[in-house]
Amino acid sequence: AKPADVVVDITGIQYGWLINYPESGVLAGELHVPVNKDIQINLSASDVIHSFWIPAFRLKQDAIPGKDTQLRFVATKIGEYPVYCAELCGAYHGAMRTQVIVETQEEYEAWIAENTFAEEPQLDEAIAVKTADLSESEYLSPYADEMGIDSETLNHIHPN
Template sequence: PGQEGQGEPLEVNVAGMQYAWIFTYPETGVMSGEMHVPVGQPVKLNIEANDVIHAFWLPEFRIKQDAIPGRTSQLGFTATRVGDYPIICAELCGSYHGGMKTRLIVETPEEYQAWVQENQFASADTMEKAVAVNPTTMSEGEFLAPYASEMGIDSQTLQHLDHSHHHPEIIK
């Protein structure tokens, strides 16, 4: 309702994980830590969680949806104003829950297309083979590995993250 004549929805896959939101655009292959959408176009979100329950909350749009491991929840909206809006995890999800924030950037269609072109890293014309990485299947250590040196984390700490929430007799 209310979306007739506005074109096909922009599909965005949303992955919640301790402690980040990852947005993947299946149509273009773009993956980002912040969500970009064009103003006036319907948006369809496919929301999942990698680890624990999260809650995708876009307060200024008055929408919130749980992100549950093993389940895909859908949520739709159409942004009516260009702007920068906070996205917050509204479910206590661990010790760094308060830092699980990002933003929705609503842009003109032209600005959105420019963002997509700047963020597409590969196309069929320029690469023989593309490797897709799904952050929802990565361990915390694998996800953080590229940022470890910037964050001052050593490799032993990353290895420990993969099993820090499991009983040592069960997972070896």
């Protein structure tokens, strides 16, 4: 068989899909694929049985712990398509969703490059911090911008 254009490792866990692009090392929560390319998914589960289901593609495959399976497809239309777990896997099974984003080759390559850069360690900027000695405010302050909270509001919520 001809090798796939893109290989993606997907692992089902309660209650999400870990989507790994082994060639680039990108780990994501959604599946990005280039349009009109042969995609191979190496599917596994780490805890209970899951089922990877893309209704728009009429594609469904069980993910069974201890058993690796492969799934191949070619997405022919650019767009965003929901992905569900189709096997009752626990209390939060209904929230086990993600999406397939089918994009141009250029958009796919740009997404991989953007996320590869984000994954690279910034060793010259790394500082070891003993988090046990931090107040809640000090611990949360580096994440305030991501959460949409300014430092003044954070200090009101969690004063030192």
